[in-house]
Amino acid sequence: MQNFLESLDRSLKSQAPANYQVINKQPRTLNFIFGPVTFQRRYYQARTKKREFYLDQQLKIKPRRRLSPHYLMMMAKIAQTTTMRNTADILNLVFDSGITADSVMHAVHELGNQVAKQTQAKEHQATPHHMPKNLTIEGDAFMIKGKKEAGQLALVHHYRVYERVANQIINRHDFLSVGHQGRLEARLSDYLDRHYKLAGQTIFLASDAGPGYEPAKLLSLVPQGAHGEYFLDRYHCLQKIEHTLGRHNELAMRAIKAVRHHDQAELTIILDTYESQNLTEKQADDLMRLRKYLQRNWRYILSPQMRGFKDIHLIGSVESSHRAFTYRMKKQGKS
Known part of the structure; x- marks a missing residue:
């Protein structure tokens, strides 16, 4: 790798701007997944007195960084599934790179900011409008630990927009914000206006019907001229039944079966x-709340197939993606 990088630096010399003059060569060490590599590269000065390492610029390696871009990407992916400290331990065990938990946290935050900027830039790109296949909007919220005070929690709002073709999710786009649900909905509406022709289309919506994500709230996101079909997230519905009646209670199993068959009399x-x-x-209070919940949302429990939408199967992908944020909060990632 050292020879390759130094050879690349030599080849870039002929491509450097005409007003660039080589001052000297300086060493740099980068940690790759296969270990540290030290190499020499040319240091240039322009007539404007600007100085830079042209090789670093072309490879998009920031000053005073010791980790390669690919290493940073791997670090961020591992950190989505475990704690910062565990991420550092895994990387040090496999690559012996001397990474600390603070280094992991700094890298994850930096990459997160970059992804957020790229995501919002994508939202405003001018693209040809098209008629989507089974456009779906899901909404949910979850709590994370805040930064300011120990023990303080922050509410994160999350909307996901995607199309479904042959039961495969395509063109997925996520909207997240700490607080500010209204601003997030405005971004979502703007995204729909910029990318889709929705007049006369049916849009599928889903949530757990919790505070801020009630059926009426989700249906209000449907643009004028389109039709909305709201579905209650069955996972939450069945979870409420198990929690109220008891997970191993025969009545709970029968109640779940009645919900799946949309048999209100049996339920x-x-x-x-x-x-x-x-x-x-x-137990009596929990049962009363369950009855009200089911009565309030009964019409939305009806599955897509029961409503005549044969191409739509299970709806509810947004909840599973929260694991990357909430593994420290909800059972530490355990089922």
């Missing part, structure tokens, strides 16, 4: 049976 009988048992005050 009512099951909940009445559970209520007739000797419940504690808390």
Whole structure:
């Protein structure tokens, strides 16, 4: 790798701007996944007194950095699945690179800012409008630890827009913001206007119907002239049933089956049976909340196939992507 980089530096000499003059050569060490590499490269000065390493500029290697771009990318990917300290331990075990948890955190934050800028730039790109295949909008929110005070939590809002072709997700775009849900929705609406022809189209929407993500709230995102079909995220619905009736309770299994078949009469009988048992005050309160939740959202539990949309299967991809943010908060990534 040393020979390759120094050879590349020699070849770039002929491509450097005409007003660039070589001052000297200086060494630099970069950590690659296969180990550290020290190499010499030319230091240039322009007539404007500007000085730079032309090789570094062409390879987009920032000053005073010891990690290669590919190494940084690997670090960020690992950090999505575990803690900063564990990421450093893994990299040091595999590559013996002397990385610290603080170095991982700094790199992840820097790359995160770059991705955020690139993502927002993509939102404003002028692209030909097209009619999407089964456009879907999902919304959810989750809590993360705040930076200012120990123990303080921050609410992150998340919308995801994507198309579905042959049950494969394509053209996915995510919108995230700490607080400021209204601004996020404005960005989403602007993105839809810039990229899609939606007049006469059916847009599919999904959420857990929690605060800020109620059916009416999601349906309000549908542009004028388009039709919205809202679906309650079944994972949350079935989870509420298990939590209320008990995960290993036979009544819970029967209730879940009734929900999947959209059999409200059978579900009512099951909940009445559970209520007739000797419940504690808390169990009775939980059951009452479950009844209200199911009654309020019953029409939205109906699956896409039951509504005649044969090409749409399960909706609900946004929740699983929160693992990269919440593994420290919700059971530390354990199921």
